[in-house]
Amino acid sequence: MDQAQPVGRIDVISDAICPWCYIGKRQLERALDLLASKHCAVTVAWHPFQLNPEMPPEGVERKQYRIAKFGSLERSQQLDQRITETAATVGLEFHLDRITRTPNTVNAHRLIRLAGQKGVQDGVVEALFEGYFCNGADIGDTQVLATIGAEGGLDRDAVLAMLAGDEGRKEVLAGDQMARNAGIQGVPSFALQGHVLFSGAVPAEEMAQSFTRAWEILKNRAA
Template sequence: MDTAPATAGRLEIVSDAICPWCWIGKTHLDGALEILRAEGLTFDIGWLPYQLNPDMPTEGVERATYRAQKFGSLERSQQLDAQVAEAGRAAGIEFRHDLMLRTPNTVEAHRLIRLAGPAGVQHAVAERLFRAYFQEGKDIGDRAVLSAEGEAAGMPAEALAAFAAGGAAREEVMGESLGLAQAGISGVPSFLLDRHLLFSGAMPAERMAAGFRRAVEILKAQAA
C-alpha cells in the first residue's frame, strides 16, 4: 500500500491577521514551498497567533484615526501604506487601503485559524482573512464575517459551530500569543521549524527556500 512521504518537519508561521507583511510573507512562503516541493521537500504547515495590538478594544477602532495617532500623522501612515502597497505589487498581490476603514481586534480571527487546524485548512483560512481585510476592506473582527470566510475556506460545520459559540480556543490563543511574545518574538511574520525560530520577515521566495533547506540540514545533523 502506498504511503505519503514523510514531511521534513512542522513549519509554523507566527502571524497577525492585520499584519500586511504577513500577507506578503505568506505569498513568498507559497512560492518557497513550491520550489522545495519540486525537490521532494515538504512540510506540515501550521499557524500561530500573535497580537500586534493586544490592547485593542474588542470592537476595534476607526483605522485612519488610530494610524495617525500611532505613527504621528495621517501623512506618515499613508507613506507607510504606500510602501506596503509597492511591496505587495512586487509579490503579485493588491492592497486596497482605501477600503480598510477599521483596525480590528484580532483575537476572533486567531480563534478561527486555530479551530481550522484539525481540518487541515489553517493555511487556506489565513489567506481568506488576509484577502478579506487587505483587499476587500471587511471587518475581520466581526464574528459573522469570520464565519463566512472560514466556511469559504473549507472549515467543517462543527468547527464553525464551535467558533460561533464564542469560547472555543480563546484561552489557547491568548496564552500562546503571550507565550510567543515572552519567548522573544517581537516581529511577524516569524517562521519556526519544529519550534526552532528560523527567521522573521517577508523575504523573497528563493531566500526563504534556501533558509528552510539549510534549517532541515542542520536539524538532521543535530538529530544524527
C-alpha cells in the first residue's frame, strides 16, 4: 500500500458565529477526502477570529442587532434565506430563526483552544456550529458551552473550570489580533504551513488544488 505523503498543517481562521465557516468546514472535509485519495495527509487546526470584537460579554438580541446591521428585518431575513439555501447544498440544515442572541465568541474560542489541547478540536468545532446554526444554542452561555464541549469529547467539569477563570483568554485575543495583523479581514481563511492561501467557503475541488499547488511551491523552495 502506498504511504500517505504529508502535506503539512492546514490552519483555519474562523468564528463560531460565521455561517460561511460552517459551510467552509464541509467543503474542507471534502477537500481532505480528495487529498487523501492522492495519498496526501494533513493536520487541521482552528484559530480565533471575532466578527464582532466589540460585542458585549453577554451578547445582544439577534433580531434588533441584525436590523441595525443590515438596515431592515426584511433584508436580514433575505440574507438568512440565501445562507440557508447555500448550506443545504453541502448537506447542512440551518434553522437561523431559532437563534435569539448574537453572542460574544471569546469563550467559544477558548473552548476550541482547549479542545485542540485535548485532541478533539474537530468534534468541538462541529458541535459549536451545529448548536448555533441548527439548534439556535446561545454559545455565549457557559452552561451551553459546557454541554457542547461534552458533546465534542471534552469533560464537562473541565470545561466549566476553564471558563470560570481566565485560561486561554489572553491567547485567544492574541490569536485574533495576529490574524488581523496578517491582513485577514474575513473568515473562513485558510493557510498552509503558516501561509494564508485564500478566504471564503470555496468549492472542495478548488481547495484541494490550492493546497496541492501551495505544497509543491513550498517543497520546491525548501529543496
